[in-house]
Amino acid sequence: MQNEDKPIKVSKPKKWAAGRPAVTSSLKQILSTAGPVRGTKALLELNQTDGFDCPSCAWPDPDDHRAASEFCENGAKAVASEATAKIVDERFFRTHSIEQLQAESDYWHDQQGRLTSPMVLRASEGATHYEPISWDDAFSLIAEELKSLDHPDEAAFYTSGRASNEAAFMYQLFVRVYGTNNLPDCSNMCHESSGSGLDASIGIGKGTVSLDDLHEADTIIIAGQNPGTNHPRMLASLEKCVENGGKVIGVNPLVEAGLLAFAHPQKISGMMNRATPLASQYLQVKVNGDMALFRGVAKSIFEREEAKPGSVIDSKFITEHTAGAEEYESAVSATSWERILGDSGLTREDIETLTDTVLDKDKKLITCWAMGITQHKNAVDIIREIVNVHLLIGAIGRPGAGLCPVRGHSNVQGDRTMGIFEKLPEWFHLSLEHHFKFKSPRKHGYDVVEAIHAMHQGDLKAFIALGGNFLQAAPDTNYTEEALRKTNLTCHIATKLNRSHLVTGKTGLILPCLGRSDRDTQEKGDQFVTCENSMGIVHSSKGKLTPNSKLMMSEPMIVARMAVATVGDTETIKWLWMVEDYNRIRNHIEGVIPGFDDYNVRVAQPGGFYLPNAPKERIWNTDNKKANFNSPQLSIFRPAEGRLALQTLRSHDQYNTTIYGLDDRYRGIGNNRMIIFLNPEDMKSRGIKPLQELKITSYWTDGQRDATGFKAIPYDMPEGSAAAYFPEANVLVPIDSTADISNTPTSKGIEISIEAI
Ligand SMILES: Nc1nc2c(c(=O)[nH]1)N[C@H]1C(S)=C(S)[C@@H](COP(=O)(O)OP(=O)(O)OC[C@H]3O[C@@H](n4cnc5c(=O)[nH]c(N)nc54)[C@H](O)[C@@H]3O)O[C@H]1N2
Ligand SMILES: Nc1nc2c(c(=O)[nH]1)N[C@H]1C(S)=C(S)[C@@H](COP(=O)(O)OP(=O)(O)OC[C@H]3O[C@@H](n4cnc5c(=O)[nH]c(N)nc54)[C@H](O)[C@@H]3O)O[C@H]1N2
Ligand SMILES: [Mo]
Numbered sequence: 075m076q077n078e079d080k081p082i083k084v085s086k087p088k089k090w091a092a093g094r095p096a097v098t099s100s101l102k103q104i105l106s107t108a109g110p111v112r113g114t115k116a117l118l119e120l121n122q123t124d125g126f127d128c129p130s131c132a133w134p135d136p137d138d139h140r141a142a143s144e145f146c147e148n149g150a151k152a153v154a155s156e157a158t159a160k161i162v163d164e165r166f167f168r169t170h171s172i173e174q175l176q177a178e179s180d181y182w183h184d185q186q187g188r189l190t191s192p193m194v195l196r197a198s199e200g201a202t203h204y205e206p207i208s209w210d211d212a213f214s215l216i217a218e219e220l221k222s223l224d225h226p227d228e229a230a231f232y233t234s235g236r237a238s239n240e241a242a243f244m245y246q247l248f249v250r251v252y253g254t255n256n257l258p259d260c261s262n263m264c265h266e267s268s269g270s271g272l273d274a275s276i277g278i279g280k281g282t283v284s285l286d287d288l289h290e291a292d293t294i295i296i297a298g299q300n301p302g303t304n305h306p307r308m309l310a311s312l313e314k315c316v317e318n319g320g321k322v323i324g325v326n327p328l329v330e331a332g333l334l335a336f337a338h339p340q341k342i343s344g345m346m347n348r349a350t351p352l353a354s355q356y357l358q359v360k361v362n363g364d365m366a367l368f369r370g371v372a373k374s375i376f377e378r379e380e381a382k383p384g385s386v387i388d389s390k391f392i393t394e395h396t397a398g399a400e401e402y403e404s405a406v407s408a409t410s411w412e413r414i415l416g417d418s419g420l421t422r423e424d425i426e427t428l429t430d431t432v433l434d435k436d437k438k439l440i441t442c443w444a445m446g447i448t449q450h451k452n453a454v455d456i457i458r459e460i461v462n463v464h465l466l467i468g469a470i471g472r473p474g475a476g477l478c479p480v481r482g483h484s485n486v487q488g489d490r491t492m493g494i495f496e497k498l499p500e501w502f503h504l505s506l507e508h509h510f511k512f513k514s515p516r517k518h519g520y521d522v523v524e525a526i527h528a529m530h531q532g533d534l535k536a537f538i539a540l541g542g543n544f545l546q547a548a549p550d551t552n553y554t555e556e557a558l559r560k561t562n563l564t565c566h567i568a569t570k571l572n573r574s575h576l577v578t579g580k581t582g583l584i585l586p587c588l589g590r591s592d593r594d595t596q597e598k599g600d601q602f603v604t605c606e607n608s609m610g611i612v613h614s615s616k617g618k619l620t621p622n623s624k625l626m627m628s629e630p631m632i633v634a635r636m637a638v639a640t641v642g643d644t645e646t647i648k649w650l651w652m653v654e655d656y657n658r659i660r661n662h663i664e665g666v667i668p669g670f671d672d673y674n675v676r677v678a679q680p681g682g683f684y685l686p687n688a689p690k691e692r693i694w695n696t697d698n699k700k701a702n703f704n705s706p707q708l709s710i711f712r713p714a715e716g717r718l719a720l721q722t723l724r725s726h727d728q729y730n731t732t733i734y735g736l737d738d739r740y741r742g743i744g745n746n747r748m749i750i751f752l753n754p755e756d757m758k759s760r761g762i763k764p765l766q767e768l769k770i771t772s773y774w775t776d777g778q779r780d781a782t783g784f785k786a787i788p789y790d791m792p793e794g795s796a797a798a799y800f801p802e803a804n805v806l807v808p809i810d811s812t813a814d815i816s817n818t819p820t821s822k823g824i825e826i827s828i829e830a831i
Contacts, residue, residue, distance in 0.1 A: 082785065088331040089335060090336060090347075093344055107154040108159065112619060119618045125615075130153075131481075132480070133480070134611055148729070183573065191206055226253030230258060233494045233542070235486025237485060240603050245540055247662075254517075255517060256519035257495060258496060261489070262521040262817065264486065266448070267449075267454050267457060274702060280610055283477065283478050289318060290438065291320050294442060295323045295432075296442045297447055298443050300333075302336075305480055321354045321431050325357045325364065327721070334352060336352055370425040373409065386433060388466070395701050439467065439475055449818055454813060457479075480608055488605050496518055502667075523819065540633070543573060547801065549821065558577050559577060562580045564582050585627070588617065611683065611685075613682030614682060719825065722803040762830055766786050767782075767785055768786055770826050770828055771828075
């Protein structure tokens, strides 16, 4: 479905990332999509202190020196996609039926341009096309539906991580005043496991390092993350670390070009394609072999300490700051080397070499991770095992050392800080109640997977989404589609057309909103919004481009209008007054959430400000006020005999469900997304030839799921593993296959078999 007619091209995977090809690719994309004038203006404003924040990933900008081109290839693609001059307007919907739109690919959808008018699909009345609707009527329709429900818990309010702090704060406030905590968000499918694991271990669900720490680290381990594609600006920090004498270690079943070497596109040497080697050691773990690897490092550390007491472990730190070290030591000694090597797929030498590096110099260790860790059944335990290793050597809360979950969406961390959370902590409810004088509901809401089930069972009747592409991002596409169709109302606040807009409840609404790059003018003049990046820095973002249509509305305004129509103003909450000047929203945020003192003053400073982060000061806000070791038995996802472990990942030409192109340049794939990477031996033993078309079957306790049309690509990866692209492979992810504790779909650990067709 995602392919154009051109034949698939397969070439050798690349050995380095960025350089001139990245610059050429960004320019090509921005010129063809946004045009020279709009495109150049957009790029010049991107990530400048007075410009707008890149809508792509959450990697921070340098605190001090920013190049005139402080963006990466994939940031440029994201901006090009948003800044396009093409529009999807009333005429577009008049000439394209839902059926026609459904037959088109996600790639085609994104290419059509920006949504510019509010539209309604009256599906239950047999409508075949979206029709125009006025903003007033759209808000009345939403309010009528929400007010007609038996209970506010029959509605759910999804958020994708691009929403600004201001939009997110208003949204969660509206939802709680309305009376529910049904606030599922993309985080539930993303770093929820990091939040759960880190909260239990160190008392905060966020990372503990800054860019300076990365630059001065002795060792940076990068596990389950592909920064060359998904956080390209991170490569500049890794290069700095290496130039300063640090080492980078890659942990990944696939050899990812961006971890091998980097040609800095803002340096002359980089533009000459001269690349700095990055990873000094590359560990091709088995899919889900990471917990065993980190346990192996811990075992080696204990053994070395025993051989030379007092030389390896940071006993002072452990005594002063941690709990559970003894249990952990027993758990580690009860784990055999045989098990560690079997589960990780690595050799003893691999693990000893890694331990040498970790213990070298001042033991300034940083571990970075992303979806290759968080989207597994035992994700929370893997993350806590990573923390265990850091605690053993005191590699947290000191310069150059700490934990670095690398967040995805550009403001996903900020949205959670603002209260987009179905399990909001009690202090936050109390603070909202104190500040706004209303009764905040306490019953926990649905997360993403629970919301899908609730829709399926008829318990959720209205689904409103502040951004995102719920249908394509969620697991088990067919089941999710059935669920969405059972609702009365689906409503998407969106910038671009996507497949979720085509699978509606009885009535479907599309509300076109401004994006990051668009100028946002309200009653008191042009506004800026604020975002929090992966390192807890809150900074401003001001759109500069003229919006494609006067009909488009800002997200805070859409939320305010929805709230006015549904719950109305109260003594303390004046919705429209708040959006006249976003400083007023920020004043309310300051009144509710700690760490935002003098918000408007501090965020006006170039670069913004850091939110407080207790573990950086070695303060642990856990129940026992200690950093906690976690001592479970080793766990691993192991498919049955003859089956494979499938992980679903991103190509170089996509932003989650938004497909910018059909190539995956670093992995050597051109013109096609319907592929499955396989180990050559696994192919041989099954008699599968390169490019042969396969049927993939996934297995779960509730039965099997099939997907067809995936071409086999032999690739350097451990036996027993397979990889296919998200979202095409989401049909295979069973709805109930989720991580323990965090309930995140196990998008990186799916049991499959393959068969030639
Ligand atoms: N250009 C671009 N940028 C993005 C995004 C995008 O789609 N495009 N998405 C954004 C979002 S929301 C997110 S969350 C991040 C995602 O950033 P990543 O987490 O880097 O994204 P994935 O492609 O899912 O990559 C997962 C990596 O983990 C590896 N992996 C899979 N299973 C395992 C395992 O068991 N162990 C180990 N060690 N590795 C494993 C895969 O081989 C792959 O390299 O990027 C953000 N930035
Ligand atoms: N199998 C599998 N599934 C996965 C993953 C995986 O690795 N494998 N990754 C998961 C992860 S990490 C994530 S974060 C989720 C992503 O889930 P989502 O965040 O729901 O998906 P996106 O593709 O980022 O959403 C893209 C849509 O957002 C809208 N949009 C873009 N910018 C804006 C804006 O500024 N405002 C508004 N209102 N709308 C905007 C556009 O209409 C666009 O079509 O997917 C998850 N699903
Ligand atoms: Mo994500």
